[in-house]
Each structure stands twice: as structure tokens, then as C-alpha cells.
Amino acid sequence: MVRASRILAVSHFSKRELARVFGIPDTKIQVIYNALDERFVREPLLADADRILERHAVNDPFVLYAGNIKPQKNLTRLIEAFAVVKAELRDHPEFSRLKLLVIGDALTKHPDLRRAVVRTRLREDVRFLGFVPHPVLRVFYSRARAFLFPSLYEGFGLPPLEAMAHGTPVLTSNASSLPEVFSQAALLVNPEHVFDIARGIRQILTEGVLREALIRRGYELLGRYSWERSAQQVREVYEAVMAGRAAPE
Template identity: 55%
Template sequence: MWLRIRGPQPDPAGQLWIRSDWYDAPVRIGIDARKLHDFGIGTYIRNLLRQLARLDRDTEFVVFCGPNDVAQLKGLGPNFRPVIELAGNYSVAEQVRIPLAVRREGVALFHAPHYVLPPLVPCRSVVTIHDCIHLMFPQYLPGRFALAYARTAMSLASRRATRILTVSESSKRDIVRFFGTEPQKIDVIPNAFDDYFGVEPREEDMIRVRERYQLHDEFVLYAGNVKPHKNLERLIEAFHLVRKRGLDHLKLVLIGDKISKYAALRRAVHRHQLHKYVRFLGYMPQETLAVMYRLAGVFVFPSLYEGFGLPPLEAMASGTPVVTSNVSSLPEVAGDAALLVDPYDPQAIADGIYQVLADAGLRRDLRAKGLARARQFSWETSVRRIRDIYREVGAEPLLAGAETRAAAAEHQRRP
């Protein structure tokens, strides 16, 4: 991607137009990668950077990151330049340090891959708002200050950004509803699954994982965190109902946070005397999770709210039948390739699980449809669209002022 600013030429409205057909020097794009190792947003950032490295060898990318990530990011290519940024996520410091770093590095376009876009960022910007979960479930935040910070940051980002990206039509509707954003300012670009979920594991890996976790009985699988909106209390109740219908050999395996975080889940297990049949395994490597999907009889994801809902897509890519919620973004991710149920009704969840486990024809149908559905999602396709948006933003108006004129002069001085 190339850009030369042809001397500041403000129009009568005081705006400087930077046109894409004037490209003859590299555009410098900044990407905030401080959350590179987060569970959800980290997956988004890693795939964004990986695909940009494959697709674009011309644009200069300045990647703001932690000190331990410098070596890894340098490996993306000569046009990727990691810059250490020590400001903490969701801190007051990032509101000042990020704009200063953007200005210091001469960034022409800045991408914030989560909802924090400091208003002092001095250039065009793209922000990805994945969901509005902090506003939907404020009890997850540590206090009133955190809620005020999240609400203010999202509101400012939605107004300040040149373009907003989100990952589902459901999230787009939430952004419009909460912040009054013009719908045409928001682009929906879906997430995708990592490649190893679509690759058949080696037989020895399947045997190793089965033996390590003693998975010799048929089991229902859930993967994700254990926060209340994931609806695991109702899943445990639904599992109890399924076992009462004659599937008393069945186990429930939950992969994610430690059970100690939410005592209500342990109480739900003991209330139904399921302590021998429900297992909480904590987080595990993605390669192991890919095997777990394939060993499961059915994957169940009864969440009450998701910005996207990646685990059902990973399960479908693995050829595992999926039962998931009929609310939020999950129907648009699953399409007709999963059994959709009312997540507020444990009996409906139980019926969905029982149908899949009791009907071999339905399992075959869901596997085939799931694999076909998963093929419609691709990180390469999504990042190509993000790269197109970078180009489109490069041709949109930018307010002309002293900082813009200085940037223009600096670009013109460069060879």
C-alpha cells in the first residue's frame, strides 16, 4: 500500500483529501498488539498479523507490543517493525502513551484491534469492537471505574474512528443501539478458525489425549470460559436431564477457566450428584483442544451472548456435531449446520443433546453441514477485506492542521 501526500491542499471546508491514486511511498500503519496473547482478542491479532505478512510485503507495519514479543514479530517480515509499548491495557497511561508513540513513529493510519482508541491519536484510525459484553454484563468488571472506562472508551472509539470493524451483524446492531453509530460506518468482517482445527490429527495424538484424560466413555464437550453468560449452570442441569433418559454412561467435559472461580457451578454439580460425571479440565493447548473436539460425541455451547462465538465454528471445522443457542450472534455463525436451542430452557438444551446422541443420521448430517459451513470462514478472506478497508480509509478526508502539514512535509522530504 502506497501513499504520497501532495502538499496540504485544504478544500473550502478545511479538509485535506489524501487520494489513493497519489500512492508512491509506503504508508506506515500502526497496529496495537499489546493483547497478542489474550484468549479471544489475541487470536484476532495473531491471525491479522500472520495474514498481513502473507498478503502485503510493501506496507510498513509498526506493531506496538510487549518486550517479550519483539523477536516473534520481527519474524513476520522486513516490513514489520515491533515497537515496545509498556502502557497497560485499560489504563489511563495508554490514553497518553499510545498517541505519543503513534506520532513519534510517523504512523499514518492506526488500527486498534479492541475497543480502546485513545482520542488523542493524531491520524486516521480503524477500531475493531468485537462485542458490547461489558455493557451487557457490567458485573464482570472489577468496579464502577472499570465500567465507566469501558463505556467511555467504546463511545469515544465509535465516534472518533474513521471506520469501525466488528465480527457479526449481531454486534453491529449492539454498537448502533448503544452508541447511535451510523450503520454505514461499521463493517462486519467475521472471525475464522485456526488451521489446525481443520486438519485431521494423527492417530497417536488421538490415543495419547484419550489416555491422558481417561476419555473412554462417550462425552459431551464444552470449551470456553466459565463466566455466568456462558450459561453452564443450565448446561449442567440439561446434562442431568439427558442422563435420566437412559444415557447414564455419558460424561460432561468442560474446558476453560478453573472451577474455583465460580462456586455456583460446583454447587450445581453436587446438587444433581454429578461429581463422578462432570469434569473441569481448565485451559489446554489449541492442538490438544483440536483432538478433544474430534473425540467428543457432541459439542454444546449454550451461551446467552457472544460477539461472534468461535468455539462452535472450531467444532464444526473439526467435524463435531454442534448444539448451540438460538440467540445473539450464534445463529449467523452456525447457519443451518448446528442444532439451535433456547439457552434459557434446560429442557430444550437437553432435547438437543439427546437428539444428536440418539440419532446417527442427524449426527452424520450435522458433521457434513458443519464442515461445509466452516469452509465459508477464512482468515485470509477476512484480512484481505481489512486490508481493503485500510486502503479505503487512506482515501478518506483528514482534518488539515499543523500536525497534518508537518506529516506531509516529512513525507515529502523522505526519498
């Protein structure tokens, strides 16, 4: 890596991390953002969305996590925060039966998360659906009351952008690249504090003005990230390297 003429980073946070960890001069690193998979905006939603939810036995309001299941994704704290929210909303007319759905892997592969579910007494309220096909994932994005992504460490973080494309308000972390990428379009919480995550979930569910603002800002943010723009920037990097030009500041 240190011998490369130019290094591409997907965020300014990633650029700083590359410079810090590998000792690479930041003048060699150029930021080119990721963008949304065009299938999330061009393809229509499945017409039988209700039947898909029924097939997965999803009959109650739910909040959603979708993505890899790794320690830095912070799912243990998310489960603990959801337990707090469930207790606070147990008599709520709309959310007393709220569920947390996790898409990405089976619970049997993650004994630590299984223990968290058992410890918080949420065996009936937290469901791990494993992998689902892309069209089905879009249904879950569109029907979720909120998308929850309290990750501890991300270079960019595509799933929140995917949720925003479906008009779903997003909660994410105030750590790593996430404030840079999502700014005012998501509700930012401290990912290391269970009660701050819980506070954010409760706010998104119960504060209508906040929900509408996050949905609107999410749609607006989509225009900032474009594969057409990113591809053009990559091409310009190639041309600059071949011509021996320095990276832009």
C-alpha cells in the first residue's frame, strides 16, 4: 500500500485512519464516496409486500437492523437498548408489541447474541431472519418503523443509505465515519451507551416531527452520493496518476 501512487478512501474518516495506521502521507490519499446500489431506487417494490411479511410471520410493528453481524456492529448493545424501549413502551397503544428484526445471519451462529436475547427476556420480540433476497430486503426496509445502525466502526456504512431510499428514518452512531456520511439526515447516538441508543429509538418512534424531518433529510441526502459521480472521480484519479499529477487537496 505504501508504494501505491494513489490510494482511494471511501470517507475522510477512512483517509485519516489510513494515514494514522500505515503512516501514509495524506497527500497520497483521495476520498471518493460510496453510493447507493441503483436497484434500491430504480426497481419497483414487490407488489405482494403484505404477503411477504405474512410469510415471515411479521404481523407487528418492527424496527430493523440489516447488515453483517460482527462485533463492531454493536448488536449486543442494540438488543439491550431495545429491551429498555420495550419496557418504556409496554403500554403504548401502537408499540406495545414492537419487534426488533435482524437480517444478515442466523442467531444460532452467534451465541453471544443468543445470550443477550435470553438475558433481556426478549425471545418473543427479537427475531433473526438470516439472509433474505434483495427484493425481500427492500420490503423490510420500506415497512420498518426505524432502521437502527449503532455501529462502533464504519468506513462508510451503506445500509443506512439503503433504508433512507425507502423513506425509513435512521438511527446511527456519532462515531467513526457515520456523522460525516449521514450528518443531519440520521439521529446520532453514542454507540457505547445503551440508554442513549434507547433514547434515540424511542424518539424516532414517538416524535412525529422528528420522524418526518429525518425522512425528508434522508431523501435529500441520496443526491449527494452517486456512482456516476464516483466513477468519474476514479477515472480522473487514473488519468492524474498516468500524467504524474499530484492528488487534489
